[in-house]
Amino acid sequence: MRLNFILLAWIIGIAQIGALVCPITFRLLIICLVLSGGIGIAEWMQRIQLNYYLSIALFVLNAVIVFLIGQAYADQYLTQQLSYRETQSSITTVIVYVDHIAEKNQLESQRWQQGVWVLNRHSKAVLWRIQYPAQHHTQLQLGQYYQLTGRIIVHHGYAVKGVFNQESWLLQQKYMASFELMSWQQLAADTLIPQHLSFIQQQQQTLARLRRYIESQRLALRQWLDQLQLPQGGLLLALLSADQSRLSDTTQMLFRRLGIMHLLAISGPHVLIFALLFCAILKKGLALCWPRMFLYCPRPDLLLWPFVLCVWCYAAFVGFETPALRTVLTVSVLGLLLIIKQRCASLQILLLSASILLLFDPLNILTAAFWLSYISSLILLRIYWGQGHTVQAEAVQSVIWRVFQQIKLFVISQWKIFIALLPLMLWIFQQFSILAPLTNCIAVPILGAVVVPLAMIASSLHQFVPNLAVALLYLLNWILEGLLWGLQYLDQITTNALITPALSPLEITTLSVAIGLVLFFPHGLWIRVYWLCCAIACMYTPQAKVKFELTVIDVGQGQALLLKLDQHHLMIDLGGSYNESQWGIGEHVISPFLLGQGITQLDQVIISHLDQDHWGGLSSLSKRIQIQSFLSNQYDRGFIQAGYADVPFQYCQQGQRWQYADARIEILAPQKKQLDDVAEHKNDRSCIVYVEVPSAVGYKSFLIMGDAGWPTEYQIMQEYPELNVDVLLIGHHGSRHSSAYDFLKWLKPKLAVVSVGKNNRYGHPHPHVLARLQDLSIPLKQTQHEGSMRFYLDRHQQMQLELYRDQYRWLR
Known part of the structure; x- marks a missing residue:
């Protein structure tokens, strides 16, 4: 039991990766080490005798020491990784070595990616991700050196709470930068400069050759299935090698809606099926050719090493994905315990394998696969530990009864796994499929017991008996088409299978x-x-009401703000639109952010004007969020197309006011008569929103300028000469034709904020605007640097500012 707590302390310490390790942490570690060492030495010298309470204190001290060591180790590992990350975008030429095959980009399905080792950027080779369009079939060959010219793409995602963290995901994949390929030239190894000689020698070693051979086999499997042109060849490839490069977007979306996307990841069952098949064939071969072998060595001992070796080989074949790696470590630890004749609880083995995995790569703690893999394994252990004894206790006489009990246990376990993993699914993905238990009961036996084993046999035989292998694959293709037909039918008869509850x-x-x-x-x-x-x-205990909270959401080159007042939720602008069929700001940024705070309904949405970067997210937002009313300077068919035809709409105009308990909202512009020429002056007729919190200490007032320029600024100066502004959201994302010097000097805000995208093509904020702010000593915060910004009232009525990129080191 104590070992379990020590291992758990190590895992929790690693989980603090990215948090600042302040000097007090090291002081606490030294104090704990001194105390623990002192107690241990005193006991060893028989100066004291440990009683119950002193033993507990010593155990707690040791757990704290392990926690602090884990935290420091994770911090040191992260620091080393971040030192190799690129921070400036530029066009450059690099020398690379290729030992990864090209794959479909999981974040952008229309692009391909290929991992390469860059030799001439740092003292050691670092991994970059080469990107190119899907129609451009430039795939760099394995084991070759190239000179590439292209643009470095600095990893920069949307820094929003509750939204998929692209920078974290790329860091965990060890990609230190992305590279937009422009041109390439193959190089001979002997033409490289002497500084690269050590790397070249490393690639000639056995492990490097083995890794390159495994990648070549993965590529050969893909090419073989391409030649057969099976309709479900892409699904077979994904099930065999986790290579989703040939998997259609339609199939991926179907699996995601039905809650069986995990079947496309190479997890424990895949690895164990391969190892069990190999050991079964080996046992049968030994029984036929050399049966006396079992007299010298018991079957379990004889088959243990081949079983462990197969697990390692298949995990290496699929690239040591986290679920497969968990199986490898668990099987290896269990095998070692069997050899040394030691017993160990299942939970302890699971915690030990997780600790070893994090020792070699602490960044695994950042992945959803780590948590889903280990927690689902823990749940399975608990389920089968409780149910297995019941089945064994039955006086089973019939094979049919035994099969029935196993089917019953399987169905019960699927429901329990679904229910037990529900909070984790909501925490990570903010959605779940109500069909997941049913579809898992259908798909898991077919794929796990039929398709995957036969596909493994076919892929192993295609070099020796190609006709039989092809026949097996055609049979499997027919089975998969039948399975997909059934799953599509379930998907069609069920509306809204994906549930997106809003839970804090x-x-x-x-x-x-x-x-x-x-x-x-x-x-x-x-x-x-x-x-x-x-x-x-x-x-269901009522949560404390939020007196005031204003969040400037990081939506790239666009603008979106959330305003929370008591139980009222308002938004000002909704971000931009890009290729909505592939990816939408509303669906993938704003919706997860709102749902993560328990918001499914907005009382009001104020759209400053109908430029796409201010309301483009509406079309994809409508899938999850209800809106009670709209306010804008113009009405458009887009409201109807987005599904809001029946939602009340009102034109924004000067003089509109809303009073809440702790805040007041007012529209300062445009004037009613100015609404007639909105089409010609869309930017300057933006809805100008003024928010005031009279009771706040610090930042009391906020002015949100939309895309308004100099004429509107001059109008506000004339009509509101006594206007007080503490926080100014400067107009038009910092365009040179907004934020005039006189306007800034007249307002003299305590802080200026601009919502702007990283490396945007407009060059916002303009250098002239930056110079004006600097000359007037007005501090500036940008979403491209700070991520989302949250202003909120604390219990002392002090207005606090929280910057999302300050929360994690890899976001700075």
């Missing part, structure tokens, strides 16, 4: 406690019901 972090935590108590709490139904009622009561 506190609600998700209490929900997980409630589920854990109901599913796994022992000793009686009434105790479970009691604890369930307590957890539900905590979950």
Whole structure:
């Protein structure tokens, strides 16, 4: 039990990766080491005798030491990785070595990516991601050196709470930069400069050759399936090698809607199926050719090493993905324990494998695959530990009865896994599929017991008996088409299979406690019901009202703000639109942000004007968020096309006011008569919103300028001579024709904020605007540098500013 807590302390310490390790942390570590060492030495010298309480204190000290060591180790590892990350975008030429095959970009399905080692940027080779359009079939060959010319793309995503963190994902993949390929030239190894000689020698070593051979086999499998031109060849390739480069977007979306996307990842079952198949064939071969071998060595001991070796080989074939790596470490630890004749609890083995995995790569703690893999394994252990004893206790006489019990156990486990993983799915993905238990009961047996084993046999035989291998693949293609037909039918008859509830972090935590108590709490139904009622009561306890909170959301080159007042939720602008069929700001940034705060309905949306970078996110936002009313300077068919035809609309105009308990909102422009020429002067007729919090200390007033320029600024100066502004959201993203010197000097805000995209093609904010702000000593915060910015009232009525990029080191 104590070892479990020590391992858990190590994992929790690693989980603090990215947090600042302040000097007090090291001081605490030294104090704990001194205390623990002192107690241990005193006991060893028999100066003291440990009683119960002193033993507990020593154990707690050791756990704290392990936690602090884990935290420091993760911080040091992250620091080393970040030192190789590119921070400036430029066109350059690099020398690279290729040992990764090209794959479809998981973030942009219309582009391809290929990992390469860049030799001439740092003292050691670093991994970059080469990108090019899907129609451009430039695939660099394995084991070759190239000179590439192109543009360095600095990794920069949307820094918004609750939104997929692209920078974190790329860092975990060890990509230090992306590179937009323009031209390339193959190089011979002997033409490289002497500084690269050590790297060239490393590639001649056995492990490097083995890794290159494995990648070539993955490429050969893809090319073989391409030649067969099977309709479901892409799905077969994904199931065999986790290579989704040939998988259609339609199939991916179907699997995602039905909650079976995890079947496309190479997880423990895939690896174990391969190892079990190999060992079964090996055992049968030994029984036929050399049966006396089992007299010298028991079968379990004889097959242990081949089994472990197969697990390692298949995990290496799929690139040591986190779920497969978890299986490798678990099987290796278990095999070692069997050899040394030591017993160990299943939970301890699981924690030990997680600790070893994080020792080699602490960045795995950042991935959803790590948490989903280990928590699902923990749940399976608990389910089968409880249910397995019941089945074994039955006096089973019939094979049919045994099969029935196993099917029953499988169905029950699928429901329990679905319910137990629900809080984690909501925490990571903010959605779940109500069909997941049913589709898993259908797809898991077909894919796990039929398709994957036969596909492995076919891929192993295609070099020796090609006709049989092809026949097997055609059979599997027919089975997969039947499975997909059934899944598509389920998808069609079920509307809104994907549920996106809006739960706050506190609600998700209490929900997980409630589920854990109901599913796994022992000793009686009434105790479970009691604890369930307590957890539900905590979950539905009214949360403290937010007096005032204004968030400038990082939406790239656009603008979107969320205003929370008591129980009222308002938005000012909704970000931009790009290729909405592939990716939308509303669906992938604004919606997750709102749902993560428990918001499914907006009382009002004020759209400053109908430029795409201010309201383009509306079309994809409508899939999840309800809106009660609109306010803008212009009406457009886009409201109807987005599904808001019946939502009340009102033109914004000077003089409109809304009074709340702690804040006041007022529209300062445009004038009513100016609404007639909005089409000709769309920017200068932007809705200018003024927000005031009279009781706040510090920042009391906010002026949101939309895309207004100099004429509107002059108008405000004339009509509101006594206007006080503490925070100015400068107009038109810092365009040179906004934020005039006289306007800034007249307002003299305490802080200027601009919502702008990284390396935008307009050059915003303009150098002239930056010079004006600097000359007037007005500090500036930009979303491209700070991410989302949250202004909120604390309990002392002090207006606080929280910058999202300050929360994680890899975002700075």
